Amino acid sequence: MIEQGRSVLILEPDDGVRSALTSMLQNMDWQVWAYADGGHLEEEIELHQPTILISESLLPDLNADAVLNEARAHEIPVIFLGHGREVQHAVDLMRQGAADFLEKPFPQSRLIEIMDQFVA
Secondary structure: OOOOOOEEEEEOOOHHHHHHHHHHHHHOOOEEEEEOOOOOHHHHHHHHOOOEEEEEOEOOOOEHHHHHHHHHHOOOOEEEEEOHHHHHHHHHHHHOOOOEEEEOOOOHHHHHHHHHOOOO
């Protein structure tokens, strides 16, 4: 049974990463909505009202600033995923209010630890 407040919206263009995150979180009783891009981010946030947003920092159709701004407008914390070569970008996102930035590949336990900070 999924507890109230344990819902996550995932924006991840890599099918394998998106599938792995979805399976892992569903197995941990999270309600998950996962998409390959951010094409309908505003509508998805309004429809599902997720507790947390996990997003690749380099989406094909939406930049990270737009993701962060939309999430902040709905008071949803964002955990960005990316690669080490994006260090300055990660720092900038954290300064702008991102909850965290995890470098791929990351330990699943670290992601869960961060997510647990935002659930009742």
